[in-house]
Amino acid sequence: MSERESSLQPLVQRFEPYQVERLRQAFPILAQRIYGKPLVYLDSAATSQKPQAVIDAMSRFFLEENANVHRGVHYLSLRATEAYEQTRAKVQRFLNAAHAEEIVFVRGTTEAVNLVAQTYGKVHVHAGDEVLISAMEHHSNIVPWQMLCEQSGARLRVAPIDDAGELQLDELERLIGPRTKLLAISHVSNVLGTVNPIQSIVELAHAQGAPVLVDGAQAAPHLQLDVRALGCDFYALSGHKMYGPTGIGALYGRRELLEAMPPYQGGGDMILSVSFDKTLYNKPPYRFEAGTPNMVGAIGLGAAIDFLGGLDADALAAHEQAVLAYAQEALATVPGLRLIGTARDKIGVLSFVLDGIHPHDIGTILDREGIAIRTGHHCAQPLMQRYGLAATARASLGCYSNEQDIDALLAGLAKVQEVFR
Incomplete structure (x- = not known):
């Protein structure tokens, strides 16, 4: 066990059997009063509250480890880099991805979807092609595909839902065809709470050769996730929905897909070498992580995963x-x-x-x-x-x-x- 992992152990609490009143004590904000009334927080789909373990982990990083990652040879930079990359490994285990290199840090689900649209989408989606989504999608899983379709001349198709808010799988299957170059679907609807049968949807799409991106923002805090069992090609999540901080999230992408995708943004850390004649790009996931990352956000995300794991x-x-x-x-x-x-x-x-x-x-x-x-x-x-x-x-x-x-x-x-x- 590394020094960093050892230092985090006191922050991880276990609640077995599930005791909600004891668990609530781990969230300091829930103890306050609003207009003289006890706070009743029923807006977790917008953003979740943060347990003391996440707050402490982020404070500890600023107090003891703050330095830029991947670039320094001094002690603090090495510790910060170790902690940052440990979170990548935690996300890998949380999603049961095959490789840590399949985890790209992003600002959240929105950036993850845009990243795929402007990298994989730009390479593979052309005039006359189709991108398929559902009628229950968040704007973050609609607008990036509209933008891609406008840029490429492709067509956006929408699979319908019934009055109960369930996806009509027969209609979805009918819409998937040889022109479908990507299917993007929410795992859980942020409005309806509907849990979509992702494994079945992936099988339908893959039967026609179409990759699948899953918006997992609402699923991550509630469901046990396994991207290999689901079979999806991309999976996106946001830290702030799952008891972590804002401004940090992750994109899972199958390694062979990420390796074939061009960079999303240019800048530091996504390069191997730069000259005025030519730039050589870094390997995934670093190819997609230009600039100084949200290091303390990654630490908070790791602590949130530890909390959920407890x-x-x-x-x-x-x-x-x-x-x-x-x-x-x-x-x-x-x-x-x-x-x-x-x-x-x-x-x-x-x-x-x-x-x-x-x-x-x-x-x-x-x-x-x-x-x-x-x-x-x-x-x-x-x-x-x-x-x-x-x-x-x-x-x-x-x-x-x-x-x-x-x-x-x-x-x-x-x-x-x-x-x-």
Whole structure:
């Protein structure tokens, strides 16, 4: 065990069996009060809260190890580089990737999708080709492909969903053909909570020779991930959704694909040598990591992965499903409330509308009760249009969510309806 790994061991806590009240104590922000009311945080799909272990790891880096990576020969630079690369190995294990070189650090899922669109996409997608996505995608998995199609003359195709928010696999299969050069799909919808059957989708796409990119931003904090079992070619995630910091994420890409892709940006660390006549590019993943990276963000991401690894994954999943079921039953008792997204396989995302009350008004009144939810189109305007809506209110769960949070939400919604009665 290295000095760095040894120093992180005290930050890793195990919660077995799953004890949500004990776990909540690991998140300092949850102890505060908002407008004199206990904070009820139901906006984890937007960004998760951070455990003390992540905060401490990032502070420790600044206090003891701060230096630029990959470039220095002095002690601090070597320690920082070791810690940075250890996080890459942690992401590899978290995703069960075959090689650490298949993990590219990015700012988040958005940059990961753009990276693939502007590297793999520019090489392989041409006029007359097609890129396939679904109707439930986040803007970050729509706009980069629209841009690529505009640049290349390709066509963007959209697989439909049903009223419950489930992907229509027969229609998806019908849309995949010889012109399909890439399929990009969310693992979990940020609006509906729908968990897509990625392994089956990948099999359909690969049968036609089309690679698959998976947007895993919402899946990473909730599901046990295995990119080799899923069979996908690219997988993207964001640190801040999975109890880590903002500004850091990872792209998994199969090594043979990354090796054949051109650089995304130019600058330091993505080169082997530079002259005014010619630049030789570095090997993956460094080819795609131009400039000084978010070193402390990577340390925080590694600590977040350690934190998640300290939880009993099966117990966590069972707890989150129990809170989701409790929330769905509770919301069903609210007059005039309609839940958007009722897929059979879903995680803790609860988008809803209330008759006669704008979602922004719902969010504002709940805020005065100390309850944090999300309101708006959730960066999924085409999905809103699918349901004939401009916006919804959205409550979303994290590992720290409990039934008391749902009780508070229910009481808050009663106050919302009193105001508009």
